[in-house]
Amino acid sequence: MALMPKRVKHRKSQRGRIKGSATRGNTVVFGDYGIQSLDAGWIKATTIEAGRIAAQQYVRGEGKLYIRIFPDKSVTSTPLETRMGKGKGEPDFWAAVVKPGTVLYELSGVTEQQAKVCFARLASKLPVKVRFVERRTA
Amino acid sequence: MADVLQVEKREQLGSRATRRLRQSGLVPAVLYGHGQETESLSVSVDQVKALLRHHAKTVELTGAIKDTALIRDMQWDPLGIDVLHMDLMRVNLSEKVEMTVAIHVHGQAIGISEGGVLIENRHNVDIICPAGAIPERLTIHVAELALGGTMTASELELPEGVELVTPGDTPIVHVEEVRVEEPVEAADGETAEPAVIAKGGPKEDEDE
Numbered sequence: 249m250a251l252m253p254k255r256v257k258h259r260k261s262q263r264g265r266i267k268g269s270a271t272r273g274n275t276v277v278f279g280d281y282g283i284q285s286l287d288a289g290w291i292k293a294t295t296i297e298a299g300r301i302a303a304q305q306y307v308r309g310e311g312k313l314y315i316r317i318f319p320d321k322s323v324t325s326t327p328l329e330t331r332m333g334k335g336k337g338e339p340d341f342w343a344a345v346v347k348p349g350t351v352l353y354e355l356s357g358v359t360e361q362q363a364k365v366c367f368a369r370l371a372s373k374l375p376v377k378v379r380f381v382e383r384r385t386a
Numbered sequence: 387m388a389d390v391l392q393v394e395k396r397e398q399l400g401s402r403a404t405r406r407l408r409q410s411g412l413v414p415a416v417l418y419g420h421g422q423e424t425e426s427l428s429v430s431v432d433q434v435k436a437l438l439r440h441h442a443k444t445v446e447l448t449g450a451i452k453d454t455a456l457i458r459d460m461q462w463d464p465l466g467i468d469v470l471h472m473d474l475m476r477v478n479l480s481e482k483v484e485m486t487v488a489i490h491v492h493g494q495a496i497g498i499s500e501g502g503v504l505i506e507n508r509h510n511v512d513i514i515c516p517a518g519a520i521p522e523r524l525t526i527h528v529a530e531l532a533l534g535g536t537m538t539a540s541e542l543e544l545p546e547g548v549e550l551v552t553p554g555d556t557p558i559v560h561v562e563e564v565r566v567e568e569p570v571e572a573a574d575g576e577t578a579e580p581a582v583i584a585k586g587g588p589k590e591d592e593d594e
Contacts, residue, residue: 255581269464280506284465308564312503339579349464357503381466385441385523386486386510 251293251319252342260324260336270349276383278314279354281363287376290343291352293319299373303353306366311358316351317344346376388454388479388518389437391445393417396426413469417447417455419476425451427474434469443485443520444477454479456517479518484551486510487521489542489558493529497561502533506559511539512551521545526558536560 266288276282296319303313319342326337346352353370355363364380371378396407396414404414412428427450437445437457447453459473477483488510495504511524525543540554 250578252578253580255583257583259579259582271464274464275466286465310503312505349466356506383509384466385488 250342251296253318253320256322259322259339261321263323264321264345266345266347268347270347273316273351274349276351276354276381278316279312279356280383281356281358281360281367282316282351282354282381282383283367283370283378284381285346285350285352285374285376285378286348288347289376290321290323291317291319291346291375293342293344295373295375296344299353299370302373303355303366303370306369307355307358307362311362311366312356314354314356316354317346319344321345351381352378388444388446389440389442391429391433391437391447391455392449393427393429393447393451395450396428399426408468408470413472415472415474417451417453417474417476419455422476427451429472431469434472438469441522443522444479444517445474447474454517456483456485477517480516482514483517483520484512484514485520486512488523490523490525491559492525492527495528495531495559495561497531497533497535500533500561501564502561503564504528504531504559504561507557508539508552511542511556511558513544513548514551515545515548519545519547521548524548528559531559531561533561533563 274284296315296317300313300315307313321343322339323341323343324337325340352374353367355366358366367380393415407414407428411431413431413434415427415429417425417427442457444454444456447455453476455474456477457472458475460469461471462468463470489506489508491504491506498504515521526537526541527543528537531537536557537559538554539550539552539556539558542550542558544550
C-alpha cells in the first residue's frame with residue numbers, strides 16, 4: 249500500500265492555500281543531518297517513496313533514514329473528456345502539505361559528506377527547492 | 387574562558403523598533419536574573435555568530451552593562467538561519483545552574499562491524515554544574531557496544547563537579563540490525579482508499 253492514512257474523517261479535502269513558513273517540524277530532531285524545504289508545495293506519496301528509495305539505496309546498511317512528512321491530504325481529479333459539473337472528482341493521490349522550513353528527511357549514522365551526497369540524490373526527486381541542514385547542538 | 391559580548395541598551399521596544407534593529411545588523415537581547423531589573427539590550431550579529439561558532443554557554447558582558455551572563459535561550463527564524471532574539475541570565479560563575487548539554491559519541495561500535503547500525507536515542511542530557519565550568523559536550527565511548535546492546539546516561543563520562551539530572555537508566559545509544567524496508571506497492575484502484583470514520587458511531591465503513 250502507498251503511504252496514506254489508515255482512517256480519515258472525510259474522503260475529499262478542499263485545495264487550501266499554503267501561507268507562511270513552518271513553525272513546527274522545522275528543526276532536525278531524530279538524525280544528525282536533514283533536508284529542509286525552501287518552498288511551499290504538495291509532495292505526493294509516490295514522490296516521498298521515490299525519495300526514500302533513492303536515499304536508502306545510497307546509505308544501505310550504514311545509516312538510518314527518517315521521513316518527517318506524511319501524505320494526509322487527498323487530492324481529487326475529474327477524468328479526461330468529462331463535461332463540467334457532476335460534482336467533485338474522485339480522490340486521485342495523497343500528498344503532504346509542505347511549508348518553507350519543513351524538514352522532509354533526516355539521516356543518522358553517516359558522515360556529513362555521505363549525507364550531502366545522499367540528500368543531493370534525494371533532492372533531484374523532489375518538486376521543491378531544498379537545503380542541507382545539520383542538527384543544532386544544545 | 388567566557389566570550390566577551392559588547393552590549394548596548396535598547397531604548398525603543400516593541401516589534402517595529404525590533405524589526406528596524408535587526409535590519410541594522412543587531413540582535414535584540416534581554417538580561418534578567420538575581421532579582422535585579424530586567425534590561426533590554428542589543429548585540430551585533432557578528433558577535434552572536436562568533437558565540438555560536440564557539441559553542442559558548444557563558445558570556446562576559448561589556449559596554450552599557452558589565453556582568454557575567456548565561457545564554458539561556460535563542461530564538462531562530464523559521465528556516466533556522468538567523469538568530470532573532472537572545473535570553474541572557476545573570477550568573478556568578480561559581481553558582482550551580484541546570485543546563486542541557488550535547489552528547490558526543492566517541493569510537494566505532496563493534497556492533498557496526500557485525501552488521502548493525504548505531505542509533506542515538508538522545509542527543510543531549512540535562513546536568514547541574516557550576517556556571518563557570520559547563521562542559522561543551524559529554525562523551526560516551528561506544529567502542530565496546532555490540533549488536534543489540536544499549537548504553538545509558540549513567541555510562542557518560544562526567545567531568546568533576548557535574549551532576550546528571552537526566553535519569554541514569556535513560557538509553558543514549560544502541561546498535562540495532564539494519565532493517566531494509568521493502569518498497570511499497572502502487573495503489574491499485576478502489577482498494578487503496580482509507581476507511582472513513584462514520585458520523586456519530588464507531589462504524590468504520592466508507593460506503594456513502
